[in-house]
Amino acid sequence: MPAPRATPAPDDRPLGLRFITAVVNEPWAELDAAAAQTRWAALSAAHGDAALGARAAHAERLAEATAELRAIYAEHDPARVAASLNAALRAHGAPTELTQLPDGRWATRPAIPIESSAADFVRSLAAASLAQWFAERGRGAWGLCAAPGCERAFIDEGRRAPQRFCSPSCATRTRVAAHRAERRSPGGAHTH
Ligand SMILES: [Zn+2]
Numbered sequence: 001m002p003a004p005r006a007t008p009a010p011d012d013r014p015l016g017l018r019f020i021t022a023v024v025n026e027p028w029a030e031l032d033a034a035a036a037q038t039r040w041a042a043l044s045a046a047h048g049d050a051a052l053g054a055r056a057a058h059a060e061r062l063a064e065a066t067a068e069l070r071a072i073y074a075e076h077d078p079a080r081v082a083a084s085l086n087a088a089l090r091a092h093g094a095p096t097e098l099t100q101l102p103d104g105r106w107a108t109r110p111a112i113p114i115e116s117s118a119a120d121f122v123r124s125l126a127a128a129s130l131a132q133w134f135a136e137r138g139r140g141a142w143g144l145c146a147a148p149g150c151e152r153a154f155i156d157e158g159r160r161a162p163q164r165f166c167s168p169s170c171a172t173r174t175r176v177a178a179h180r181a182e183r184r185s186p187g188g189a190h191t192h
Contacts, residue, residue, distance in 0.1 A: 016109070016129030017155045019047040021142075023122050024070060024153040028063040036062060040118050048102065052121070061119035069126050073142050073153040076162075081140040088127035092120070096128075147174045 022043055028036060040062070041053030072088070075081050094110035101107055110128040112121050133155070134140060141156040143163065147170035156163040165171040 016125050017133055019043070020069065020122065020126045020129060021153050021155055022047070023062070024066045024073065026062070026066070028059045028066060031059045033059060035059075055116070055118045055121055057118035061117060062122065065119040065122050065126075068123070070144065070153060072126075072130060072140075074144050076140045076143070078134075078139060081134055085127060085131045085134060088123065089131060092123040092127050094124045094128070145170050147171070148177070 026039055026043070028039075031039060036059035037057045040055070040057035041050075044050060044053035068088075072081065072084050075084060094112045096108050097111035098106055099109050110124050112124045116124070130142075133142075137156075139162075141162075143154060143156060145152045145154060145166035146164040147166070150166060150170050152166040152170075154163065154166040165174065
């Protein structure tokens with residue numbers, strides 16, 4: 001499982017996607033009940049919604065929900081992405097409501113009942129925000145990091161070539177390793 005990393009500033013766009021991606025990158029299956037609730041509260045606070053942290057966070061159910069989401073992050077064929085997200089919207093979609101952000105701006109979000117658990121909240125928010133991002137970008141602009149041993153989920157916010165790595169450090173690490181392997185291999189003798 002990927003290691004947790006510091007979460008981004010809460011005022012960054014796109015809000016829901018960053019939260020969902022941070023949740024997907026948590027090693028829920030390795031946490032006990034108390035640790036899962038603590039991590040959930042910390043992630044909620046880091047993304048600007050401390051009240052969200054009060055929802056019941058079950059490690060096992062969060063592990064199930066995030067495994068489903070990782071399958072979507074791994075998919076790039078548009079027809080398959082759309083089919084997966086439509087299924088997720090049918091199963092977990094919530095009505096849309098307006099909410100005012102701390103800085104005064106208005107945003108839409110799924111109206112998820114206060115009694116739903118953290119895992120159900122994640123499924124509903126993920127279905128809405130991934131579907132919106134897919135429609136906006138016209139492709140599954142996300143992925144699982146291609147660096148060996150990383151596998152972190154990421155949102156591809158770039159405008160050019162599809163992103164393959166979660167971070168510049170993973171891209172550099174992989175490029176350096178590939179270059180070294182090429183120099184070591186008998187057929188790949190480079191002269192620089
Ligand atoms: Zn990575």
